[in-house]
Amino acid sequence: MIHYAENNLGALVGNISLGFFLGMAGFFGKIFGVPFDIRHITISAANTAIGVFGMGFHTIPVKELLYTVFGVFSIGFLNFAVSFGLAFFVAVKSRGIHLKDYPEFIGILWKYFKRFPKDFFKAPVLREARDLR
Structure with a gap:
């Protein structure tokens, strides 16, 4: 366990911190009165699942559910496109x-x-x- 922590502590702390920062962004936005929200696939999918199962699957109109699922997939596609685009840009730049x-x-x-x-x-x-x- 010690060797694992020694070799992976930076990645672990980074991932945990990022999780807290993404998860608490809306809360801090509410405190400071700033309409601040995170549009990340993980957060959006989790919020959708919590909302759907919290309200009850059969109480949500199908049209609304389809719009929501389409929105979550759109956020995922945009996240992927931006991540890939930036990684591609860095890779191309590093190769000259x-x-x-x-x-x-x-x-x-x-x-x-x-x-x-x-x-x-x-x-x-x-x-x-x-x-x-």
Whole structure:
């Protein structure tokens, strides 16, 4: 247990802190009179589940429930798109790829995706450079 904490304490404290910050944001917004809310998929899905099961599943009109579920999925998609976009930007910047090189880079990425689609969903196996041609 000590070795685990020693090696992972930063990640643990970071995740716990982030959870508290996200969870308490609405509360602090209410205290200070600021209309502040967190639009994160985890918080939105949890609030939806609490609301649906708290009110009773059969008391909510189907149309309202569909709008809510669509909203939660939209928040999830936006969270994913922003996270992926920022990670992609950082990765491209770290490799020194400039905007004029994007079409060629996207072409190379597309060829790789067609040849090794699993690598985009699971950690890739180590391959030799000659295997990638």
